[in-house]
Amino acid sequence: MKQQDIAHVLTQEPTLHSLLVRGWVRSFRSNRFIALNDGSTIKNIQCVVDFENFEEDVLAKVTVGAAVEIKGVLVESQGQGQSVEIQVSDIEVLGEANPEDVKLTILSPKRHTLEKLREQAHLRVRTQTFSAVMRTRSKLSFAIHEYFQKNGFYYMHAPIVTGSDAEGAGEMFRVSALDPKNPPLKENGEIDYSKDFFGKETNLTVSGQLEAETYAMGLGKVYTFGPTFRAENSNTSRHLAEFWMIEPEVAFCDLAGNMDLAEDFIKYVIKYALEHCADDLEFLENRLLQEEKSKPQADRSDMPLREKLQFVLENNFKRVSYTEAIDILKRSKPNQKKKFKYIIEEWGADLQSEHERFLVEKHFKCPVILFDYPAKIKAFYMRLNDDGKTVRAMDVLFPGIGEIVGGSQREERYDVLKEKMEAMGIDEEELHWYLDLRKFGTAVHSGFGLGFERLVQFTTGMGNIRDVIPYPRTPGNASF
Amino acid sequence: MKQQDIAHVLTQEPTLHSLLVRGWVRSFRSNRFIALNDGSTIKNIQCVVDFENFEEDVLAKVTVGAAVEIKGVLVESQGQGQSVEIQVSDIEVLGEANPEDVKLTILSPKRHTLEKLREQAHLRVRTQTFSAVMRTRSKLSFAIHEYFQKNGFYYMHAPIVTGSDAEGAGEMFRVSALDPKNPPLKENGEIDYSKDFFGKETNLTVSGQLEAETYAMGLGKVYTFGPTFRAENSNTSRHLAEFWMIEPEVAFCDLAGNMDLAEDFIKYVIKYALEHCADDLEFLENRLLQEEKSKPQADRSDMPLREKLQFVLENNFKRVSYTEAIDILKRSKPNQKKKFKYIIEEWGADLQSEHERFLVEKHFKCPVILFDYPAKIKAFYMRLNDDGKTVRAMDVLFPGIGEIVGGSQREERYDVLKEKMEAMGIDEEELHWYLDLRKFGTAVHSGFGLGFERLVQFTTGMGNIRDVIPYPRTPGNASF
Numbered sequence: 001m002k003q004q005d006i007a008h009v010l011t012q013e014p015t016l017h018s019l020l021v022r023g024w025v026r027s028f029r030s031n032r033f034i035a036l037n038d039g040s041t042i043k044n045i046q047c048v049v050d051f052e053n054f055e056e057d058v059l060a061k062v063t064v065g066a067a068v069e070i071k072g073v074l075v076e077s078q079g080q081g082q083s084v085e086i087q088v089s090d091i092e093v094l095g096e097a098n099p100e101d102v103k104l105t106i107l108s109p110k111r112h113t114l115e116k117l118r119e120q121a122h123l124r125v126r127t128q129t130f131s132a133v134m135r136t137r138s139k140l141s142f143a144i145h146e147y148f149q150k151n152g153f154y155y156m157h158a159p160i161v162t163g164s165d166a167e168g169a170g171e172m173f174r175v176s177a178l179d180p181k182n183p184p185l186k187e188n189g190e191i192d193y194s195k196d197f198f199g200k201e202t203n204l205t206v207s208g209q210l211e212a213e214t215y216a217m218g219l220g221k222v223y224t225f226g227p228t229f230r231a232e233n234s235n236t237s238r239h240l241a242e243f244w245m246i247e248p249e250v251a252f253c254d255l256a257g258n259m260d261l262a263e264d265f266i267k268y269v270i271k272y273a274l275e276h277c278a279d280d281l282e283f284l285e286n287r288l289l290q291e292e293k294s295k296p297q298a299d300r301s302d303m304p305l306r307e308k309l310q311f312v313l314e315n316n317f318k319r320v321s322y323t324e325a326i327d328i329l330k331r332s333k334p335n336q337k338k339k340f341k342y343i344i345e346e347w348g349a350d351l352q353s354e355h356e357r358f359l360v361e362k363h364f365k366c367p368v369i370l371f372d373y374p375a376k377i378k379a380f381y382m383r384l385n386d387d388g389k390t391v392r393a394m395d396v397l398f399p400g401i402g403e404i405v406g407g408s409q410r411e412e413r414y415d416v417l418k419e420k421m422e423a424m425g426i427d428e429e430e431l432h433w434y435l436d437l438r439k440f441g442t443a444v445h446s447g448f449g450l451g452f453e454r455l456v457q458f459t460t461g462m463g464n465i466r467d468v469i470p471y472p473r474t475p476g477n478a479s480f
Numbered sequence: 481m482k483q484q485d486i487a488h489v490l491t492q493e494p495t496l497h498s499l500l501v502r503g504w505v506r507s508f509r510s511n512r513f514i515a516l517n518d519g520s521t522i523k524n525i526q527c528v529v530d531f532e533n534f535e536e537d538v539l540a541k542v543t544v545g546a547a548v549e550i551k552g553v554l555v556e557s558q559g560q561g562q563s564v565e566i567q568v569s570d571i572e573v574l575g576e577a578n579p580e581d582v583k584l585t586i587l588s589p590k591r592h593t594l595e596k597l598r599e600q601a602h603l604r605v606r607t608q609t610f611s612a613v614m615r616t617r618s619k620l621s622f623a624i625h626e627y628f629q630k631n632g633f634y635y636m637h638a639p640i641v642t643g644s645d646a647e648g649a650g651e652m653f654r655v656s657a658l659d660p661k662n663p664p665l666k667e668n669g670e671i672d673y674s675k676d677f678f679g680k681e682t683n684l685t686v687s688g689q690l691e692a693e694t695y696a697m698g699l700g701k702v703y704t705f706g707p708t709f710r711a712e713n714s715n716t717s718r719h720l721a722e723f724w725m726i727e728p729e730v731a732f733c734d735l736a737g738n739m740d741l742a743e744d745f746i747k748y749v750i751k752y753a754l755e756h757c758a759d760d761l762e763f764l765e766n767r768l769l770q771e772e773k774s775k776p777q778a779d780r781s782d783m784p785l786r787e788k789l790q791f792v793l794e795n796n797f798k799r800v801s802y803t804e805a806i807d808i809l810k811r812s813k814p815n816q817k818k819k820f821k822y823i824i825e826e827w828g829a830d831l832q833s834e835h836e837r838f839l840v841e842k843h844f845k846c847p848v849i850l851f852d853y854p855a856k857i858k859a860f861y862m863r864l865n866d867d868g869k870t871v872r873a874m875d876v877l878f879p880g881i882g883e884i885v886g887g888s889q890r891e892e893r894y895d896v897l898k899e900k901m902e903a904m905g906i907d908e909e910e911l912h913w914y915l916d917l918r919k920f921g922t923a924v925h926s927g928f929g930l931g932f933e934r935l936v937q938f939t940t941g942m943g944n945i946r947d948v949i950p951y952p953r954t955p956g957n958a959s960f
Contacts, residue, residue, distance in 0.1 A: 005632050022923070024698075024921045038700045038731070039634075039700035039731070040632055040699075040700050066921045067922060069732075094921075094924070095918075095920075095922030095923050096921070097919070097920045098919075101919060101920070102920065122691075122916060122917070123698075125694070125698035125699060126697070126698040134634060134699060135634055138629075138635040139629075141625075141635045142625055142626075142635065145621075152487065152488075154614060154618035155621045155622065156618070156950060157617075157707075157724055157949060158950070158951070159722065160684075160707045160709075160722055161653070161709070161721070161722050161953050162960075163958040163960075164960070171657070173641070173655050173657055173677070174657065175653050175654070175684065176653065176654055176656070176660070177651070177653055177711040180658075180660070180663060181670070183660060190661070191660055191661060197713075197721065198721075198955070198957060199957070199958075202958050204640075204641075211602075214603075215605050217606070218504075218519050218603075218610075219520075219611060219614060220503075220518045220519035221520075227637075227706065227707065231657040231677055233677075241641070242639065244637055251502070251518070252483055252502040252549075252574075433602035433960055434602075436585075436602060439581060440575075440581070440582065440587055440603070441505070441545045441546045441547035441574075441576070441577045442575030443502070443574045443575050444574070470636060470637060470694075470695065471639040473678065475677060475678070476677075477678060478639070478641055478678035478679075479643060480639065480642075480643075480644070480691060
């Protein structure tokens with residue numbers, strides 16, 4: 001008999017046909033009710049055992065965490081909380097789970113802190129919370145691909161190991177196959193990277209954008225979805241050293257089109273999650289409500305999780321220029337009462353997380369797109385406006401998360417770009433290929449980067465970014 | 481007016497409605513016919529210019545490689561090779577391409593070798609061959625996600641930076657943020673990796689399998705699709721230092737189920753490519769036929785590209801045990817006439833590429849799945865058969881490509897696995913979490929890895945693996 005997914009079984013009408021399920025025991029109540037889960041859904045199927053008909057030593061092995069195979073028939077449930085259940089005819093214990101050992105792990109049926117779960121990250125996906133988060137993460141991933149593919153974008157794999165460190169998006173990890181104790185040296189005492197695997201110094205990528213631009217200028221509309229890295233010592237709930245990023249890049253698209261794309265894209269994937277992860281999001285919403293009970297009133301969310309997601313779908317993202325934002329912030333209470341850590345004194349200031357959150361959570365109370373930032377605080381490749389002092393940059397800011405998207409229209413003018421690279425000390429030789437794009441049929445083009453884990457955080461309501469990726473990499477931690 | 485994709489325009493009926501397209505000039509014939517491409521399809525749209533009505537200095541800038549915006553109406557084509565064309569009303573040159581500069585690049589309209597194209601990898605996606613390959617790569621990627629998502633698998637992001645080097649699948653790249661010239665040392669003179677970013681020695685992953693197993697044992701069915709790395713000095717047309725791999729892992733699945741999955745999966749994605757990349761595959765098929773004209777008869781393919789793909793769909797993969805394969809090889813002509821570089825003397829020999837190709841291309845003439853390999857030549861985690869000398873491993877071998885999939889049923893028995901790890905000198909401490917899976921509800925489970933670039937090679941007919949990934953990383957090369 002073929003195994004059926006429990007997700008599928010739970011949607012069936014009660015029949016008297018035999019069926020077979022396999023999964024892990026979540027609980028075994030009164031020697032009669034096995035709650036079985038196989039990961040296909042957050043819901044367990046209740047398997048009802050007439051214990052009189054089974055060997056005691058078999059039933060003794062049906063303990064929390066054990067893997068079992070169950071045959072039986074699907075019947076209408078007598079109990080509450082489910083419409084069908086399995087009347088068990090056969091049980092086979094496939095893999096035991098010694099209760100004494102289980103007690104020492106997060107598989108034991110009691111509340112464990114998220115910190116504790118993180119320490120046993122290889123087991124945490126067997127908990128309800130993490131299986132819900134990871135199923136949602138998977139569905140969001142697919143929604144991303146589906147959105148772009150439906151809209152004529154091509155998926156592009158940007159390189160992970162890169163010889164260019166020009167983008168300046170952050171500190172990089174070095175990749176090397178040299179003997180670290182005795183690296184070959186040049187005459188001047190420097191390490192001779194020409195003898196390294198790639199014949200030069202190489203790093204882990206911080207962004208696939210520049211390479212994505214080369215592809216947009218041939219395929220028209222492309223997107224990346226791959227891992228990116230930052231060797232920054234940021235031990236916060238918002239930063240990972242290894243994270244996944246989505247970077248669409250579109251030829252013949254200006255900043256307004258870029259904002260439209262970001263908004264349409266985010267709404268699509270959140271809508272997809274609401275439709276395809278209903279059970280998981282319901283669970284996570286309740287989890288969050290429980291968690292927030294222990295918080296002071298002021299720190300609680302205004303809305304339950306799904307209502308917050310629905311709110312994003314139903315409202316336009318507010319588009320605000322940097323200059324307007326600075327005005328609002330200067331006049332704001334926390335600025336005037338010096339409650340901000342960084343007081344906004346004048347135009348040109350870099351916005352901090354506290355300012356972004358004020359704008360989104362207190363002032364506009366909806367997702368905000370800030371645009372036209374001062375050139376001085378943004379990257380070299382952003383399109384200079386005619387005012388000569390701002391660039392066509394945009395950041396999408398989300399409540400509770402802060403910056404979820406950063407993007408821009410790219411500088412398409414060869415001379416302006418070259419001048420800017422010189423002024424910022426960026427090696428023209430190294431980026432000759434990037435300049436070439438402006439030499440051969442250049443065009444207005446734009447793109448953005450979305451930090452995937454921040455999107456998963458927002459969708460699942462998980463407060464710590466380490467809890468939305470299977471095996472988080474952070475300063476001091478590369479376990480598993 | 482909103483820009484329309486040329487792929488879309490070409491499917492429309494001729495209307496007299498105005499439309500707007502943007503793209504790059506592929507050719508401009510007789511000062512009258514612009515072949516315009518925007519990357520959305522391999523096909524160009526013919527834009528017909530009544531040159532009498534346009535400024536000469538505008539038309540002078542309509543050169544190969546230039547980016548232009550064209551307004552006009554869609555009319556029935558008078559010429560051959562297309563059903564519709566654009567009668568141009570407006571031309572705007574968005575970005576010029578100086579013909580003198582273009583001449584020095586692969587954008588110039590003449591035949592360039594694939595080697596030359598590789599040197600200008602930032603421009604090669606603007607050629608027909610590479611845009612066709614990269615569109616197909618994108619569609620194959622999506623087909624992979626769609627297959628697994630439809631079948632109840634969850635996408636899992638395995639970590640890229642890993643502290644474990646236990647899998648032994650190949651040489652690894654070191655990842656570090658230490659000062660390479662003056663790394664901190666321990667008292668014994670060894671490098672003190674406890675002071676490195678992650679607090680330990682870290683590498684780039686060679687496979688996400690072990691982590692995927694932890695997720696399969698919670699979510700049931702999972703797959704990875706991410707970059708993996710090998711620091712091996714293999715300068716061949718079949719190896720990359722950075723490549724993308726797909727690794728499904730399924731709880732409660734044995735080797736037979738694993739073979740079924742691999743076959744069903746590969747057929748699905750190839751079928752998807754045939755249906756969704758018809759124009760690109762037609763072009764690539766013709767390209768291949770041209771290329772093969774210069775080869776000796778014996779080295780040419782038996783079938784045109786699409787026929788070969790269709791053949792894979794319509795035939796069962798031949799399942800052959802290692803033991804049978806050895807018998808066939810021992811008795812084979814090239815073995816008896818000592819034509820193989822490595823003569824098969826006895827059971828236990830590791831199969832080389834020449835043997836695999838003989839089996840697939842000469843003997844069976846279809847995709848082959850070899851299974852039940854000698855334990856001694858396979859990894860520690862593979863399920864030992866009852867004979868005590870073979871393991872439940874499988875390799876899928878494809879004509880022209882060789883091994884495209886390698887997989888196995890995993891050893892699910894705690895004691896057997898532990899013993900094997902000891903015997904093979906694998907640090908139990910480091911893989912405690914992997915052993916844990918066998919302690920808490922262990923179960924039969926299986927999975928495989930598919931090298932994505934090999935699949936793209938097979939589907940597109942490209943002979944060199946460097947030509948199916950945007951920016952190949954190989955010994956001595958990490959350009960762009």
